[in-house]
Amino acid sequence: MKIALIHYTYLPVVGGVEIVMAEHARLFTEHGHQVTVICDQGASDDPRIPVELLPDAADAGELARALEPRLANMDVVMIHNIATMPFHITLTEALWNLAKRLTSVRFVAWVHDLVACNPDYALPSIEEWPWSSLARAHDRYRYVAVSELRRRQFAELTGGKATVIPNGVDPARLLGLTESITELAQAYDLLGREIVLLHPTRLLKRKNVELGLRVTAALKSAGRTCAYLITGAPDAQNPASQAYAEYLHGLCVELDLEDDALFLQADVPIPDRDLASLFVLADALFFPSRQEGFGLPILEAALHRLPVFCAAIEPLTTLLSQGVTFFPLDAEPAQIALTVAARLGTTEAWQARHQIRRHYAWQAVYANYLAPLLAEFETVVPA
Numbered sequence: 001m002k003i004a005l006i007h008y009t010y011l012p013v014v015g016g017v018e019i020v021m022a023e024h025a026r027l028f029t030e031h032g033h034q035v036t037v038i039c040d041q042g043a044s045d046d047p048r049i050p051v052e053l054l055p056d057a058a059d060a061g062e063l064a065r066a067l068e069p070r071l072a073n074m075d076v077v078m079i080h081n082i083a084t085m086p087f088h089i090t091l092t093e094a095l096w097n098l099a100k101r102l103t104s105v106r107f108v109a110w111v112h113d114l115v116a117c118n119p120d121y122a123l124p125s126i127e128e129w130p131w132s133s134l135a136r137a138h139d140r141y142r143y144v145a146v147s148e149l150r151r152r153q154f155a156e157l158t159g160g161k162a163t164v165i166p167n168g169v170d171p172a173r174l175l176g177l178t179e180s181i182t183e184l185a186q187a188y189d190l191l192g193r194e195i196v197l198l199h200p201t202r203l204l205k206r207k208n209v210e211l212g213l214r215v216t217a218a219l220k221s222a223g224r225t226c227a228y229l230i231t232g233a234p235d236a237q238n239p240a241s242q243a244y245a246e247y248l249h250g251l252c253v254e255l256d257l258e259d260d261a262l263f264l265q266a267d268v269p270i271p272d273r274d275l276a277s278l279f280v281l282a283d284a285l286f287f288p289s290r291q292e293g294f295g296l297p298i299l300e301a302a303l304h305r306l307p308v309f310c311a312a313i314e315p316l317t318t319l320l321s322q323g324v325t326f327f328p329l330d331a332e333p334a335q336i337a338l339t340v341a342a343r344l345g346t347t348e349a350w351q352a353r354h355q356i357r358r359h360y361a362w363q364a365v366y367a368n369y370l371a372p373l374l375a376e377f378e379t380v381v382p383a
Helices: 016-030 060-072 089-101 133-137 148-158 177-186 209-221 239-254 274-282 294-302 335-345 348-360 362-379
Strands: 003-007 034-039 051-053 077-081 106-111 139-146 162-164 195-197 226-230 261-263 284-287 309-313 324-327
Touching: 003 016, 003 106, 003 133, 016 034, 016 077, 016 362, 034 060, 051 348, 060 089, 060 324, 077 089, 089 133, 089 195, 106 148, 106 261, 133 162, 139 148, 148 162, 195 274, 195 335, 209 239, 209 261, 209 335, 239 261, 284 294, 309 335, 324 335
Parallel strands: 003 034, 003 077, 034 051, 077 106, 106 139, 139 162, 195 226, 195 284, 226 261, 284 309, 309 324
Antiparallel strands: none
């Protein structure tokens, strides 16, 4: 579909609405739609998303005539805040009139804010045109509110209906993930999984990686979407390590974990910045070693505020008194999986992260809200 996004400003002007619009533009483009941004001030660093500046006009009629050829070729025109805020009343009036004329184009009015519900703003007269349009529902606008509060305020003000589509966040950017770990997360949908376990280790038999694989398989069998990230590679100078790596890869195939158990290190160590990103990305440290001289990853995980699940062996049992859940080495993988899921389920930070991943990550917002909105326009004949 051809989609126009219209607002007063666009990036690099910094603001909440500008960031939301930029994410919408990126998501629509990545899903095959053609996006054009129209604004008073802004620019694009993405060649796929052109930015066109609003023309100068003496009044709403002149502005509508200038915009009409651009918007007539669009399938959908999404206007952000312009229908309910007073910062470019000429543009508000021009779009109001164009929506009446361009009956083959769908108009979506995004309600981030409502001037008529905000006493901080003083309008010339909310009773006079065109200011009165800021408190009215256009019969050809499909209104979208960014929260239940804004939906309710809009309904009480205008008597009109609005659908709630929340704003979102980009977890990879906010978490500061490196480029390579961001690519890994996207390739395997790690930010969309319920549980991501991190195991920083070399591939040595005493590290007991097979137990991590079996626990991951048990979590999958219990209906959890999970991933098990193993950072280490086999020791090139150690034939036993090579044989162990081959055994683990065979076990992955046997347990159907090819896309769930990821051996991240190839021939060179993972850089410190990438390793730090893995600690930020993960939900918990899983450390099932049969033998350890110290257990440094447990301290590293704690500094990253990660819950730790580790074998009940010395010296691991002596390192920390908080934030660690121990399990006996002879425990059944299914029982350990149950412990991991139950423990994480009581952790408020994990619950909040999981809620964000499911509902507020931009990919989730697109799948749950934006794609159905566009699908609705594809099937409904405009009035």
